[in-house]
Amino acid sequence: MMRRDKRDGQPQKTLAAVGRRGFVRAALGGTVAGVCGAAQAVMPGSQAGPRAYRETLSTPVVERHRVVVAGGGPSGVIAAVAAVRSGADTLLIERYAFLGGNGVAGLMTCYNGFRNQRAPEALQTVKGIPAEYIAELVRLGGVADIDNYERQFHHDVAKGDIPYTVGFDPEAAKVAQLNILKREGVKLRLHSWVAAPMLDGNRVTGVIVESKSGRQAIAADIVVDCTGDGDVAAGAGAPFMGPDESGKTDRMQMTLMYRLGGLPSSVQGPFEGIRIKDRVTRWGPTANGNALDVNVLTKAEIDTRLKLWDLVQEMRKQPGMESLYLLQSPTGIGVRETRRILGEYVVTTEDAIKGRRFPDAIAISSNPMPGYHGKRYFFAHEGFDIPYRALVPKKIDGLVLSGRCISCEQGPFQSARSMVPAMAIGHASGCAAALAAKDGVQPRQVNVKALRALLVRQKAEIRL
Secondary structure, three states: OEEEOOOOOOEEEOHHHHHHHHHHHHHOOOOOOOOOOOOOOOOOOOOOOOOOOOOOOOOOEEEEEEEEEEOOOHHHHHHHHHHHHOOOOEEEEOOOOOOOHHHHOOOOOEEEOOOOOOOOOOOOOOOHHHHHHHHHHHHOOOEOOEEOOOOOOOOOHHHOOOOOEEEEOHHHHHHHHHHHHHHHOOEEEOOOEEEEEEEEOOEEEEEEEEEOOEEEEEEEEEEEEOOOOOHHHHHOOOOEEOOOOOOOOOOOOEEEEEEEEOOOOOOOOOOOEEEEOOEEEEEEEEEOOOOOOHHHHHHHHHHHHHHHHHHHHHHHOOOOOOOOEEEEOOOOOEOOOOOEEOEOOOEOHHHHHHOOOOOOEEEEEOOOEEEEOOEEEOOOOOOEEEEHHHHOEOOOEOEEEOHHHOOEOHHHHHHHOOHHHHHHHHHHHHHHHHHHHHHOOOHHHOOHHHHHHHHHHOOOOOOO
């Protein structure tokens, strides 16, 4: 299929002729004519122009806080509430227009890991502020009717007895998180990308943010890295670990979740997802690769979104399923694994499997390891301890780690990176940051006995 370009009369290929593969190449910097309406494009790696652009920056410091939490996912929200409740003036910074991280932006609408999925599972391993958040979801009517996770025991989330997983409505989650922040007095800044740490030698003194207000600096006594990817820690020069190369585990895939609407009433059960009335959230196309590479992410978004559209159209062709439609795709593909920052202690796979106890335990992870030797590994105990030392990065001061970037091998990472253990870790990181700021010490100098006592007063579960 050809057309004449009105500008020069030369034949140009249309987008239809280019096809998906060509479109992806063009989106990543190729030279497929007609895709972007340009006659020429510079190939990546071209020698044209300078190899580097030198900047001289003077960034205004616009705010100062005792604690700054970088990232408004589940771990960041809980960390911010914990820091304020522990007496520290706290600012939470989030890049999106809403809170919730991968649970909301990625439509991963199931909070997994409140207890072991299988026996022994008598202990609810995550309580405290995360449980308060779930109670707020229940109050808003934001808990899912049904999900496809196996259950061996009955627990009533409405009564505060939380099962292994809680499916939820992402819109209710946005409101629930705003409510708990507002109730506690957390300061919030949305639409702000944490671009870099502020540094004084090896000490983080705040963060640099980019937003519609331009490039600005926000100073802090202590920063909590809840970016998921460990962006603040890595930017400060903290050493980090990549995917496990032992062969026991593989880099966890990215997944494009999606929501369907119009599910016929004749369809019973969860329809392989998390169901609320005629709406169901399902796991969609997957992608592999390094999610710290923008070109990899771009290709993953393009490939999975195009596949998803075709997938839904095929589902609609099935008899009785004509009412189905694609209600929502995520803001961005769900990323599970990037950096794990090297801390004062590295939680090992043996620690997790044996359920090794630590005197400085500040949280428990009972979620399975979904990709251990290619299988979903369920613990033979009620969860493994996460020591405070795994939240303290080597070499870097002024910073507490939280969420999925904490210091651990990939086996325990697969468990602890889930949103519920990440909330428990966030609870501890927020308390630790507040104590460090109030006492005028570095996070590695925090009195762990005082930290654990504070967590217990805030009803966290650390299995004393």
